Amino acid sequence: MELVTIDDIRAAAGRIKGVAVRTPLVRMGEAWVKPESLQPVGAFKLRGAYNAVASLRPGGVVTHSSGNHGQALAFAAREFGVPCVVVVPEGTPRVKTAAIEGWGAQVVVVPPEQREIVAGKLAAERGLTLVPPYDHRAVIAGQGTVGLEIVEDLPDVEVVLVPVGGGGLASGVGTAVKALRPDVRVIGVEPELAADAAESLAAGHPVEWGTARTFRTIADGLRTALSDLTFAHISRRLDEIVTVSDDEIRAAMGHLARSARLVAEPSGAVTTAALLSGRVAAGRTVVVLSGGNVDPELFRQVI
Known part of the structure; x- marks a missing residue:
């Protein structure tokens, strides 16, 4: 299986320059936060979605998404003047579906287990190009620009913490x-x-938990399973995976708001939760805050 290379990521950086924000490193105590919540769509997903559309130049696109990738693809499609359809699971926060529609895309709501099936059918029926949220080399290359910027801005970094859902960002x-x-x-x-990603690494192959299990977590953006492609990457390029509780995620959201003045959705706060829990080795650490598209009522509760 062909993996993404640093050259692919550098090429992606050229394509997204001037569109995606080069997010700063924000000091938080002894660590730094990479706040991808500052992107125009509120999450890192813009990097991969825009790189994919810029590379493929499709006549129209469709995807399945828990929300952030859908927003990013809708944004990219609007920039290139092509139609976009986003299939989202039931229970997706309204703040995310409203944002997808705001960028001009059509939203289709389906049961969680039907997301990929329906997206595939729509691609065939309407002649659209499927741009999955993580199982695509151009998407992974775009997300890799986050790592490129971290090393350029903090050359002596020692530890990088990154959220893992479908595995594209990681x-x-x-x-x-x-x-x-x-x-x-x-x-x-x-x-x-x-x-499921931690279990997959331990097992030596992708393990899928299913929506009945993963939809229990508050971190709605991290409920997806690894693909063969993302498993191949993280099994070779991550040192380990740690897990955090939903209570720790809530506490981390509040900590980010108070200590770094940053808004984080649950999925974006898992890295800070890991840092605060003491589960990771000490060192010059950067935590990737992947997104800030949080339901306002939930945010009110955690702070």
Whole structure:
């Protein structure tokens, strides 16, 4: 299986320049936060979605998404003037579906287990190009630009913490960081209630928990399973995966708001939760805050 390379990531960086924000490193105590919540769509997903559309130049696109990738693809499709359809699972926060529609895309709501099936059918019926949220080399390369920027902005970084859901962000960040600084520890973080990636690494092959298990976690963006492609990346380019509880995620959201003045959705706060829990080795640490598209009522509760 052909893996993404540092050259792929550098090419992606050229394509997304001027569209995706080069997010800063924000000091939080002894660590730094990479706030991808500052992207125009509120999450890192813009990097991969835009790189994919810019590379493929399709006549129209469709995807399945828990929300953030859908927003990103809708944004990219609007920039290139092509139609976009986003299939989302029932229970997706309204703040995310409203944002997808706001960028001009059509939203189709289906039961969680039907997401990929329906997206595939729509692609065939309407002649659209399927751009999956993580199982695509161009998407992974785009997400890898996060790691590229971390090493460029903090060359002596020692530890990078990155959320793991479907594995696209972790695959890209791990590829970039390890290519530039092989000595840096890249650690994935996922919720205890959706710890399929940790189990997959232990088993030596992708393990899927299913929506009945993963939809228990508050971190709605990390409920997806690894693909063969993302498993191949993270099994070679991550040092380990740690898990955090939903209570720790809530506490981390509040900590980010108070200590770094950053809004984080649950999926974006898992890395800070891991840092605060003491489960990761000490060192010059960067935590990737993957997104800030949080339901307002939930945010009110956690702070």
